[in-house]
Every structure is written in structure tokens, then in C-alpha cells.
Amino acid sequence: MTDDIAWPPLRGTLTEDRPLADLTWLRVGGAADALVQPADVADLSAFLAALPAGVPVFPMGVGSNLIVRDGGVRGAVIRLGRGFNGIAVEGTRVRAGAAALDAHVARKAAEAGRDLTFLRTIPGTVGGAVRMNAGCYGAYVADVLVEVTAVRRDGRVETIPAADLRLAYRSSELPEGAVIVEAVFEAPEGDPARLQARMEEQLAKRDATQPTRDRTAGSTFRNPAGFSSTGRADDTHELKAWKLIDDAGMRGARLGGAVMNPMHANFLTNAGGATAAELETLGEAVRKAVYAHAGVSLDWEIMRVGDPA
Structure with missing residues (x-):
């Protein structure tokens, strides 16, 4: 300490x-x-x-x-x-504090006839969504982000255009130590009822295919291919992290309280009493197994921070 x-x-x-x-x-x-x-x-x-x-x-x-x-x-x-979770619809744009939940932003935008529905099923906050260029169903933060307000490590408050963040697949180039405090999105127009129906369909699809009731941190590894440098996805690409893990025989693999979820092989799960070391060690074992089986090196999507015990 x-x-x-x-x-x-x-x-x-x-x-x-x-x-x-x-x-x-x-x-x-x-x-x-x-x-x-x-x-x-x-x-x-x-x-x-x-x-x-x-x-x-x-x-x-x-x-x-x-x-x-x-x-x-x-x-x-x-x-x-x-103090950082406000959401406001301003014409075609949606302004959201970095602490606003992605799901809340999607819902409030839809009520105003603005389409940010892809955020509805993304766990977490706007700040994290920007930092990781979050996306699903073929839509990404990079598609709609206009600018962010950030506080630099030296205390300066500045507005950063989206282009300067160099958003790519699950990544951005935010200045070291900077803290995002707000984001502005240019949201396409949509019928509120249809947008609501789309979000309900997305939630149903997620709940049918992902272990939403288990203790996970979302997708563990990035899909290794099928994405351009701009973060646009080719969702028909066959090389998916879950498939590689499954083919390597690591679905359901366990170490102590850590397990690769049987429902979705790319969800590292605390099944009860796991330590961070067990979760990370199991993840590394999965990476080794996939490389040995398919010659593909999986990259972590979950952020890992701090010191070992």
C-alpha cells in the first residue's frame, strides 16, 4: 500500500x-x-x-x-x-454522463425516438463503452460517437473528438490517466415503439444464449478475426472465440471456483468462492489450449488490473 x-x-x-x-x-x-x-x-x-x-x-x-x-x-x-450519470436528448444527439448505465441510455434515447438500441444489452457504463468501443448486433460506439469530455491526469478538462480516440475493435487510444466524464452520440431516428420492440428481442436473444444469471464479466476473450481496423464487424465470420474454446475442449473447464461456463464457452465464471488468481489462471490455460489446438492466440477482452496476492 x-x-x-x-x-x-x-x-x-x-x-x-x-x-x-x-x-x-x-x-x-x-x-x-x-x-x-x-x-x-x-x-x-x-x-x-x-x-x-x-x-x-x-x-x-x-x-x-x-x-x-x-x-x-x-x-x-x-x-x-x-454527479456523472445524467442523460439528455438534444435534437439528434444524446448526451450521457460517463457513469450512466448503457441500458439506461438506450432506453431514454428510444423513448425520444433516437436509436442507440445496441447499448441495451451491453453491461456497464458509458465511460467503459467508449473506452472499449463496445458493440453488438453489428453496431459499435465508433458508429455514433461524436466526442467525449475527459479530465486529464493533470486536471485539465478537455473535449476530445471521436476521431482522436482512434476507436478500433474493443479498444481506444485515450490519453494515459484521463477519465472520461461525458460522451455525446449522434443517434439515428427511429420509431419509439419499434425501438422498444427491438430491444426486447435483443434481450430475449441474449438471455437465451448467455449465462446472464451467473457471476461473469461478459465475454472473456476477443474474437480473433473478422474485424477491420475501424472496429466494424463481419458477424458471419466463422472464427469466434467461443467456438475455438469449445473445439479445444475447454467448455466447462474448472479451476477451484473458476469455470468456463457450460452455457457459453467464452464466459469465465465465478461459480462460488473463486479467487482472482484462479480466474486468471484458468483463462491463461484456455488460451494455451486454444493455441495448441488451433494455432490461434486469444486476446483477453476482460481487463485485468492490480497486483497478485
Whole structure:
């Protein structure tokens, strides 16, 4: 732990040595040196400006696509809350705070006749969706993002055009240490009733094919091929991560409390009492098995942060 850090003042809440396991969907991981929950953008900006330059900063959403290692996270973990979850429809555009849930943004946009329905089944927040260029059903954040507002590591608040983020498949090039606080989307027009019906269909499809009631972090590995540099997907491509895992005989593979979900082979699951080390070790075993069987190297889609126990 970085006990010698003099944390700057904060109008929000700062909790030292805060366990993070209960803040992640997989319910594993150690403590953060400090969990920082700023009151608003000005509070976050002042905190980062006063934070010693050598202290790491990690922005954390709702922990839906994250493994926090058992030894915890050094530095300041920034978790945005109520001051950052507003959603407003402004003509053809939808403005959403980084802490707004993707599903809420999709629903509010649909009520106003704006189509961001692809966000409805994506777990997590707008900030994470932008950072990972989230997408499904052939639509991606890169298709609709106009710009983001971010607080840089030195406290500067700036607007970054979408093009400068270089959004690609499950990736972006956000400045190191920057925290997204808001995003603006250009949303196509649609009939509210039809948009609602589409979202219900997507939810039904997801629930029929994915283990939504189990303790997972979404897709574990990226699909290794079938995507262009812009993040556009060829959803008919046969090379899917789940199929490679299945063919390698790793569906249902288990290590302690960690298991590759029998319902969907690309969902790493805490079946009860798993540690972060067990989850990550099982994931690496899956990668080795797939490479041995098919000669394909799977890349993690789940973000893994922090120190080992």
C-alpha cells in the first residue's frame, strides 16, 4: 500500500484501503489504496491536479468487464457516481454522463425516438463503452460517437473528438490517466415503439444464449478475426472465440471456483468462492489450449488490473 501518499482534499468521498471485490461483477480482488468518488467534474479536476504525478490513476465503472487481482490496486481508483450519470436528448444527439448505465441510455434515447438500441444489452457504463468501443448486433460506439469530455491526469478538462480516440475493435487510444466524464452520440431516428420492440428481442436473444444469471464479466476473450481496423464487424465470420474454446475442449473447464461456463464457452465464471488468481489462471490455460489446438492466440477482452496476492 502507498501509505505515504497525502491525498488531496475532495468534496466527494475518499476511502483508503477500500476492498474492490464487492464493486465488480466477478466479486473478486483486493483493495485499492484509495477509492475516489468525486462530487462533480470540478471536484475531480481539482483532485487530479493536486494528486502527486507519480500516483497511478485507474478509472473504474461498475466492474462489469474487470478482474481485480487479489493483491489490490495501487494508487487512486476513480469511480464516478450520481454527479456523472445524467442523460439528455438534444435534437439528434444524446448526451450521457460517463457513469450512466448503457441500458439506461438506450432506453431514454428510444423513448425520444433516437436509436442507440445496441447499448441495451451491453453491461456497464458509458465511460467503459467508449473506452472499449463496445458493440453488438453489428453496431459499435465508433458508429455514433461524436466526442467525449475527459479530465486529464493533470486536471485539465478537455473535449476530445471521436476521431482522436482512434476507436478500433474493443479498444481506444485515450490519453494515459484521463477519465472520461461525458460522451455525446449522434443517434439515428427511429420509431419509439419499434425501438422498444427491438430491444426486447435483443434481450430475449441474449438471455437465451448467455449465462446472464451467473457471476461473469461478459465475454472473456476477443474474437480473433473478422474485424477491420475501424472496429466494424463481419458477424458471419466463422472464427469466434467461443467456438475455438469449445473445439479445444475447454467448455466447462474448472479451476477451484473458476469455470468456463457450460452455457457459453467464452464466459469465465465465478461459480462460488473463486479467487482472482484462479480466474486468471484458468483463462491463461484456455488460451494455451486454444493455441495448441488451433494455432490461434486469444486476446483477453476482460481487463485485468492490480497486483497478485
